[in-house]
Amino acid sequence: MSMSDMRARRGGKKAFLFNMIIVGQAGLGKSTFINTLTNHPTIPKRQCDDPAQCTLEKTVDIQAYTVETDEDGMKMQLTVVDTPGFGENIDSSTHFNEILSYIEHQYDDVLAEESKIKRNPKFQDSRIHVLLYFIPPTGHALREIDIELMKRLCGRVNILPCIAKADTLTPKELAAFKMRIMEDIAVNEIQVFDFPCDENEDDDETMQENLELRSLLPFAVVGSDDTLLVNGRTLRARQYPWGIVEVENMKHCDVAQLRSVLLSTHVQELKELTHDVLYEAYRSEKLSQLEGLAEKLAELNMQAQEQQPGSV
Numbered sequence: 161m162s163m164s165d166m167r168a169r170r171g172g173k174k175a176f177l178f179n180m181i182i183v184g185q186a187g188l189g190k191s192t193f194i195n196t197l198t199n200h201p202t203i204p205k206r207q208c209d210d211p212a213q214c215t216l217e218k219t220v221d222i223q224a225y226t227v228e229t230d231e232d233g234m235k236m237q238l239t240v241v242d243t244p245g246f247g248e249n250i251d252s253s254t255h256f257n258e259i260l261s262y263i264e265h266q267y268d269d270v271l272a273e274e275s276k277i278k279r280n281p282k283f284q285d286s287r288i289h290v291l292l293y294f295i296p297p298t299g300h301a302l303r304e305i306d307i308e309l310m311k312r313l314c315g316r317v318n319i320l321p322c323i324a325k326a327d328t329l330t331p332k333e334l335a336a337f338k339m340r341i342m343e344d345i346a347v348n349e350i351q352v353f354d355f356p357c358d359e360n361e362d363d364d365e366t367m368q369e370n371l372e373l374r375s376l377l378p379f380a381v382v383g384s385d386d387t388l389l390v391n392g393r394t395l396r397a398r399q400y401p402w403g404i405v406e407v408e409n410m411k412h413c414d415v416a417q418l419r420s421v422l423l424s425t426h427v428q429e430l431k432e433l434t435h436d437v438l439y440e441a442y443r444s445e446k447l448s449q450l451e452g453l454a455e456k457l458a459e460l461n462m463q464a465q466e467q468q469p470g471s472v
């Protein structure tokens with residue numbers, strides 16, 4: 161779909177449903193980022209008076225939060241699925257399996273609904289349209305765990321890689337880190353959502369915008385729960401002894417562009433890719449598995465009948 165079509169759709173009365181999941185190591189600022197993105201305390205802060213206890217009070221369950229957004233005239237009902245951060249000591253394969261089964265479970269629900277003779281008019285499609293993968297700001301390269309997780313999930317969900325806490329890197333470090341991450345993604349054949357362009361469908365403006373967005377990958381993210389007064393304007397920002405990092409300032413990070421992608425310009429495309437490509441692949445895999453099982457059962461039945469006394 162072209163950007164102009166997308167814009168033509170904006171301002172419609174019906175709120176768009178969009179579902180995202182956020183994944184990454186513990187303490188990378190996932191909850192803070194969601195509240196920054198939605199400009200709302202979508203994920204409640206954990207109440208904790210005792211700093212010693214605070215570190216123990218992490219996100220422990222996969223949990224969905226829904227919030228209304230209105231970005232650039234595009235109204236949406238956004239559901240964000242927050243996942244527990246994984247760490248060095250956690251068995252990562254269990255963690256990956258939980259995320260994968262959560263994503264597949266939403267596909268199963270749709271598959272079951274599609275197979276009903278009488279559909280439920282109130283059925284809510286909770287398929288995940290995008291996964292934000294938070295990479296720690298090590299400044300080196302992707303870790304094995306990042307590669308493994310993205311490899312396992314990329315056939316099931318659109319992945320957008322993000323560098324968490326990008327304010328901890330200098331601009332030079334950030335640029336080099338971005339380059340190495342994209343090299344690792346290519347070498348390991350990880351399919352991420354890279355703003356594909358279609359010469360036959362997209363107009364020049366869309367192609368240009370997509371190429372610019374692609375060049376930003378992975379998005380440099382900064383989140384903050386605080387607002388500060390900067391030159392007479394109240395802004396979401398992080399304050400340090402040496403200065404201020406403004407969340408919406410494109411010179412400081414890529415949050416402004418990422419917000420626009422996630423809440424407006426690329427919502428339709430991510431939904432279409434989820435339905436037409438990812439869900440379709442899952443559906444046919446599932447159905448051929450069922451077909452294989454049915455054939456096996458029929459074969460076993462036939463053998464059982466042949467072995468019955470009196471059968472010819």
Ligand SMILES: Nc1nc2c(ncn2[C@@H]2O[C@H](COP(=O)(O)OP(=O)(O)OP(=O)(O)O)[C@@H](O)[C@H]2O)c(=O)[nH]1
Nearest residue numbers: 186187188189190191192218219244245325382383
């Ligand atoms: N420097 C920096 N710190 C951040 C940023 N975003 C969040 N933080 C801080 O990082 C800490 C953890 O933030 P959370 O949002 O709770 O992290 P989380 O990933 O949701 O944590 P889990 O739920 O435990 O996985 C908090 O002290 C935040 O203030 C950021 O962009 N830059």
